[in-house]
Amino acid sequence: MSSPTHLLERDQWIPAPLDDVFAFFSDARNLERITPAWLGFRILTPGPIEMAVGARIDYRIRLAGVPVRWRTRIREWKPGEGFVDEQERGPYALWRHSHVFRELPGGVLMTDRVEYRLPLGPLGRLAHALAVRASLAAIFDYRFGCIRQIFP
Secondary structure: OOOOOEEEEEEEEEOOOHHHHHHHHHOOOHHHHOOOHHHOOEEOOOOOOOOOOOOEEEEEEEEOOEEEEEEEEEEEEEOOOEEEEEEEEOOOOEEEEEEEEEEEOOEEEEEEEEEEEOOOHHHHHHHHHHHHHHHHHHHHHHHHHHHHHHOO
């Protein structure tokens, strides 16, 4: 029996112009700025990285202290509106992260939507319950705080 697909959704109000917000999230190097240090996140793809449909980005993270390589591919790219990255290789059976930017008076409403599934059937379900769900929440909470400081 395979593991279920999970969903993490977060909205964040960013009081800045859409062009500035989209430019920040379009620069893959900024991921290092908004990812907690305990994850050991590093981009391995040489820069500059041109974001477009088909772009691939290689990373290294640490899960429980173990280095893991991760590759994502940009599946959708709509400047000023959003983009979608999907894991091609990495720790998840499925990872699809949609970033949507909606310009409103005074700023931007950014929505992160992550669909993910763990490998290993029953072990993946147990890992999700014991650690993965909370770990992902902590990562996105950290990002929320960083973005609030970058765009006060």
